[in-house]
Amino acid sequence: MTLQTDKKGKAQDWSTESSEAMQSRLKQLGPSFTFEELWELHKQSVGKSQPSARGSMTLRKKGMIVGNAVILCAILLAGIGLYSPSIGAALQKVFFIDLFYKNVRGGMDSGLYQIEKQNLSTTTDVSVKDQDIRLTVAEVFYDGIQFVVNYQVDYLKKQKIKEEDAAVYYKYKFEDAHPAMIGTHTFTITGDHTFIGTTVFNTEPLPENARLHIEIRRIGTTDGNWDVTVPVSLDKTKPFIKIVRPQMAGVYEDKKFVVDQITFTPVGTRVVIKTDHSGSLSYFLEDDLETRFDNAGGVGNNFSPLSEINPKPPYVTLLVDDSTSVQSNTLQQREEYADYTGPGSLPVTLKGNKGGTVTITDVQFLKDSTVVYYEASDAVNQRPFLILENSSGKGFVSAPNAVRLSRDSFAYKLQYPKLPSDRFTFKLIVNEYSQEPKEPVKVKIPIDWE
Numbered sequence: 001m002t003l004q005t006d007k008k009g010k011a012q013d014w015s016t017e018s019s020e021a022m023q024s025r026l027k028q029l030g031p032s033f034t035f036e037e038l039w040e041l042h043k044q045s046v047g048k049s050q051p052s053a054r055g056s057m058t059l060r061k062k063g064m065i066v067g068n069a070v071i072l073c074a075i076l077l078a079g080i081g082l083y084s085p086s087i088g089a090a091l092q093k094v095f096f097i098d099l100f101y102k103n104v105r106g107g108m109d110s111g112l113y114q115i116e117k118q119n120l121s122t123t124t125d126v127s128v129k130d131q132d133i134r135l136t137v138a139e140v141f142y143d144g145i146q147f148v149v150n151y152q153v154d155y156l157k158k159q160k161i162k163e164e165d166a167a168v169y170y171k172y173k174f175e176d177a178h179p180a181m182i183g184t185h186t187f188t189i190t191g192d193h194t195f196i197g198t199t200v201f202n203t204e205p206l207p208e209n210a211r212l213h214i215e216i217r218r219i220g221t222t223d224g225n226w227d228v229t230v231p232v233s234l235d236k237t238k239p240f241i242k243i244v245r246p247q248m249a250g251v252y253e254d255k256k257f258v259v260d261q262i263t264f265t266p267v268g269t270r271v272v273i274k275t276d277h278s279g280s281l282s283y284f285l286e287d288d289l290e291t292r293f294d295n296a297g298g299v300g301n302n303f304s305p306l307s308e309i310n311p312k313p314p315y316v317t318l319l320v321d322d323s324t325s326v327q328s329n330t331l332q333q334r335e336e337y338a339d340y341t342g343p344g345s346l347p348v349t350l351k352g353n354k355g356g357t358v359t360i361t362d363v364q365f366l367k368d369s370t371v372v373y374y375e376a377s378d379a380v381n382q383r384p385f386l387i388l389e390n391s392s393g394k395g396f397v398s399a400p401n402a403v404r405l406s407r408d409s410f411a412y413k414l415q416y417p418k419l420p421s422d423r424f425t426f427k428l429i430v431n432e433y434s435q436e437p438k439e440p441v442k443v444k445i446p447i448d449w450e
Contacts, residue, residue, distance in 0.1 A: 060429050067415035111267040111296070111305040112200070113400075115141050115148065118266055130224035132157045135168070140230050143237040143265040145302065146183075146202045147212070148383065149230070153219060155193045166195040167179050174232075175211045179204035202298025209233050240266045244447055252320050252441045255281055259318055259443055264306060269293060271301040271318065282323040284440070287313040290379040290410075294401045307404050312449045319440040336428040350428045351382035360426055361411075362408040370419050372398075388416055395427065410434040 007164040030169030115121050121139040128135055134154045141148040153168065155161050166187045190196055209231065216226040234241070242264040249258045261272040273283060283301045285293040287310055293303035306313065336350040340363060349359045358381050362373040376382045383402055387395040405411045 011304065040426045044435040048238065059368040063113055067093060097265060100360055112148065114266040114305060117238070120240075120266060121148070121150070122231070122236055124230050126228050126230055128226050129156070130226055130227055131219075131222050133219050133222060133226070135219065135226045135228070137214075137228055137230050139357050140212070140232060141237075141267075142206070142232045143267050144205060144234060144241060144263060145265055145270045146200060146298070147206075147232055148201075149212075149214070150196070150201045151198075152190075152194060154195050158193060160192045161195065161220070163189070167220050168197050168216055169218040170199075171202070171214065171215040172199075172291055173213045174206060175213060177207050178205060182298050199253075202296070202302060204299055206232060211264075237265060237267075242447070242449070244445065248443055248445060250318075250320060250441055250443045252281055252322060255322075257281065257320065259445060262316070262445065266305055269303040269307055271303070271406055273301060280322055280324045282321045284321070286317050286319065288317075289404075290382070291312070291404050292379070292383060304401065309404055309407055313447065315446045318443040318445060320443065321440040322438075323441055332432045332434065334430045334432060335399050336430065338426045340422075340424050340426060343390075344423070348426070350384075350426065351430070352376065352384060352428070353430050353432065354378075356381040358384045358386070358428060365422060367416075368418050370396075370416040372414045372416065373405075374412055374414070376412070379410065382410040382412065385431075386414065387429065388419060389425045389427045390419060391423065423435045 008066045009312070050184050066389075072131045084092060086398065120143070121141040123139050124137050132155070134156060135151060136154070137151045139148075151168075151263060153166075155165065158165070166189050166248040168185075173182070181201045181203045183199060185197060185199040187195055187197045210233075211229055212232045213229045214227065216228070217223060244262045244264075246259045246262065249256065251257070255277055256275065258274045259271065259275045261270075263270045263272075269283060269285065271283060273281075275281070284295075287293075287306065289310055291307050291310060296298070296302040296304060336352075338348040338350055338360070339345065340348075340360075343363075345358050346363065347361045349357050356377040358377075359375050360372060361375055364373075365373040370388065372388070374384070376384065387397055389395045396416050396419060398416050400415065402412040402414050405413060
């Protein structure tokens with residue numbers, strides 16, 4: 001989602017251009033001053049993601065190593081005033097999408113990128129002003145699984161905002177509905193007087209044309225009233241939603257379950273399971289190419305969307321396991337290493353799990369990130385825990401999640417933060433158990449896309 005800008009004189013529509021492609025364009029349009037010069041002038045917090053004091057519970061984060069701070073902040077600050085309105089709008093799209101994922105650092109799957117790519121959000125332009133602070137809800141997205149609210153806060157008289165000013169303390173309520181919800185949010189300073197906020201909530205189904213009431217009685221350190229009400233509708237996403245009702249029963253040992261419904265949206269996938277017990281079963285999902293869906297957490301069994309290389313698989317497979325049996329098994333970790341000293345040091349193959357391998361095939365150094373390409377020997381090793389470690393021992397983990405690139409092989413790419421050097425070490429951590437875990441129960445679910 002993106003904050004709205006004036007689109008007069010628009011020469012080209014970049015609304016569906018990917019962040020990667022946009023970065024390439026921006027390289028040709030870069031300002032004459034350096035990032036370091038601008039950063040010293042605008043050294044601000046990259047936002048927060050705190051729990052109940054500002055809203056609701058946060059999504060489960062992976063808690064890995066936090067990467068470099070946001071380079072795109074400088075690009076946004078420079079670009080909006082220097083380039084045409086269409087480029088300014090595109091910059092804001094890059095800023096929102098990329099910065100949100102930098103803040104949560106891999107704690108969510110990357111399905112939210114599809115909101116921009118497919119123009120799925122609804123513009124609201126709902127605005128309210130109090131205490132010389134204006135809050136504008138720019139856009140809202142809803143797909144039956146989660147909703148996203150993007151807003152901007154402007155301090156109209158404050159000379160320069162500080163970190164403590166970039167916060168919104170809110171309560172969310174739906175009119176005539178009380179769904180279970182769990183979510184996270186980020187706040188990011190974008191100028192001397194402005195910050196933006198993004199809230200992502202995973203939710204139970206909402207009534208048709210629901211209305212969301214946001215009660216806001218404090219922004220930063222200022223008390224006031226910025227209550228707003230916005231529509232939450234499926235109008236833009238409904239044509240892209242596929243619902244399957246398998247009603248397929250299964251059993252894991254003595255625990256019975258029924259696959260009641262699967263909802264596929266451009267942004268995520270939800271599987272509804274009915275059981276008559278409060279057991280400890282775990283559920284995973286993969287497509288017909290054995291591409292494993294990322295777990296998206298939240299309310300229910302939520303996963304990443306279908307992969308772009310396989311958007312309409314003939315079937316998906318639900319894998320059912322018992323988490324207690326895995327926890328009782330002794331876990332051992334093995335580490336594999338390989339040095340990267342330049343393109344001539346690739347490809348390099350690391351020993352993976354169960355006799356498999358992970359082969360690093362290429363590394364690309366982009367303006368604000370490092371992209372690693374690899375190919376796994378089998379499905380077991382398709383999602384390796386691969387860390388990039390610099391000479392001082394600092395590790396960098398990938399975010400967002402791995403993207404599959406081929407239907408015929410387990411070829412993927414991973415995106416890491418920009419590294420301080422082009423010399424580093426690949427560190428592959430392999431989990432091995434003292435005894436082979438029991439095979440999961442598999443339920444093959446056909447999908448009719450007609």
